[in-house]
Amino acid sequence: MSEKTEENGIRTSSTRVADSTRPAREPFTARGLHEDARELHIGGIRWLNFGWICVVAAFLLNVLGIVAIGTTEPGFAQKQAMFLPLGLLAATIVAVPDYRRFRRWVPILCLITLGLLVFVLIPMVPEAIVRPRKGARRWINFGITDFQPSELAKVVWMLAMASWFRLRWNIRSIRGFVLPFIITALPVLLILLEPDLGTALLFIPTLLALLVVAGARLWHVGLVILVGVISIGSVLFVPQVQDQLKPHQQDRVKALVAQIEGDDRYRRNIGYQGYKAMTLVGAGGLTGVGKEQAETLIQFNHLPEEHNDMIFAVITCRWGMLGGLATWVLFGVLAIGGYLTSASARDVFGRLLASGLVTMLLVQMVINTGMTVGLMPITGMTLPFVSAGGSSLVTAWMTVGLVLNVGLRRPRRMERWEVAS
Template identity: 45%
Template sequence: MPEPTINLSDQLLRLATTRAVWSMIVSALLLAVAGLLSIGVVEPGLAAKQGKIWLPISLFAAGLVFFPRPRTVGTYAYPLMALTLCLLILLVMPFTPRWLVPVINGARAWINLGVMNFQPAELAKVAFVLGMAWYLRHRKSHRTLLGMLKPFLLMLVPVGLILKQPDLGTAILFAPTLFIMLVAAGARMKHIVGLLGVAILVIVANIAIVLYAPSSMQILKPHQRERIESMISLAQGETRYVTTIGYQQDTAMTLVAAGGLTGYDPQRVRDMIELNKLPFDHNDMIFAVVAARWGWLGGAALIGLYLTLTASMALIAADLKDPFARLATVGFAGMMFTQAAINIGMTVGLLPITGITLPFVSYGGSSLLFSAVMIGLVCNFVSRRPAPLSRPSFEFDQNAEAIFQ
């Protein structure tokens, strides 16, 4: 059934009268401003580039995705996933020329477009959520344990290619996002809890293997094992890794603690970071800069903005009637929440260092661009009325108890 005709003024009116949209947009803009100010403390030139080039481009892209109908977005989800997989394959092919796919920090994760280094893994996050939302929108197969396995098998394709780059930080975002989408789609909680239990057991087993098993039985790569050992060592107050693999995390934790309650002036923070030589201070470790500049109150405010952003998206999803739009919005919220939680967790020593940006705040054209695209798509979904005589949002919503059976 075709979607109802709606003009731009009607779209904007529906957008303006939805309170959760405003809290989502304002939170995203404040995070972007916080990013510009934080990057400006350590890299003024990059902050100017982020503000004058990448932010306007990202806002323009968010505006572009506001216009296609949700059904049109959904029909292009699979082709977009196919394109993304082609780009991810291009990155890891051994004969791809270095001028096209440069090696940066030991990873083949970017395509040189001349004007920018484009990161396909950022596109993959958007394409994956849209593809899974389109796949799950009316299905009931994921209501069985075997049916739940198919989405996870599909997920392994982009995740495997991203791990090959290697980019562990981005790769680990996909599974939590899919879990969240499956819950929203009505997967049985006993299956979700069972799979989560298995995942936790795998994580615990890997940590135990890292700590106690001989080298011949190790599963993770040496540098990955060292990251875990370093995190545990720092948590126990030991210093044996602070000059080697644990230097980045130890320095970030020191700067977070040094910020105190309200932080210090920009010049002092800049001197502190230069003295401690914090690696990746403008992208992966930007939360340490925030905490040093504005203190624990500033860090708490930033966390509050992420909670507001993702909670607003969850509220928006709850009101959406179109199943594709609802699932995509939930997926975007889950992706952003997971990414922010992992980045902040690794900065304060709760998680091992994986290399992952902080959405809207870290420097990076691709990261900012596709974070803005997610917001633009959610605004698109809110501004549309559901198609008349369309299929129910989720057939099993009529019996909530069935979800927990």
């Protein structure tokens, strides 16, 4: 027996017919969760699934980060260790209810997130509530810690895009392909206004990966990538384009270009952070210099944000190239676990959600380590699970929790996605 439904150009088919007379269940209530558990018992829970690979890799990265932070900032390391149980709790909370239930909450989650992104930009809000740092308004003060709405925006946006691609448009058409970019522009623009270029850069590469998984035409995706490459080249080498950037962004671009050309004139000013990071990376050699000597080198070089954005430089200084390689391997293992979870999911929403979330973590890792070794301009982006920061860590664990959620569920029917012509 089979059932087919069609919604705005996208057809989904199931190998089993759902009971349309069954009353709607209550989401996120004791009764709703009890009914969820009963249905999952019928459909089955895959306790052995690829999502656990992500959990183990994330935990090892978290431990690596705490030890690395302790090399230079023991106080921050203790604080980060306190955030680890909170991150695990957040992952557990999002892993318990069936991930398909989150689709019902996407509209209200989007409104809350957009409201928070606007809130941090309001000039009248007292600095005791929204704490400016180095001219950026990104953090809301909750007393014991600060909360960064742009971190929440990454997860909520992913839920929204996975829901959108599942139900709304034929993305093989020009209209269906372009519309997600227009929707994504709203949170990206708000994040850029904070300003937070690093976080804003995550959305477009992740969206392209989602489009590929969702079945978009590859030449459409390739065209966007080509436009992106041309744009990046223009920013790096066309002065008229650089003039449109903010002063600190212009400085970072000039420092990167000078570094590529072997020009050391910016090493003591706008290129200082990148130069010091590369110095520490080179000092580590193959196997590293050990804890005590690493502490001395880091203090002597005065690397800014060594416990946060530049934590990869600390890792390679203390444990050498092998430490950096181990970090990349752990992220690779996490990505493999996430993509295998996506491939094993039985519904479109689960496949899109798992692959998109893991891609976002992977893109963030590439940008962070790339700027540390001098391949990209400094953007102020953290290394997931490794850099110091409560909001970043909890959000990263929520990401892994959602991937595990997809892996745990075994729906009672297989959903197949067909794009209508």
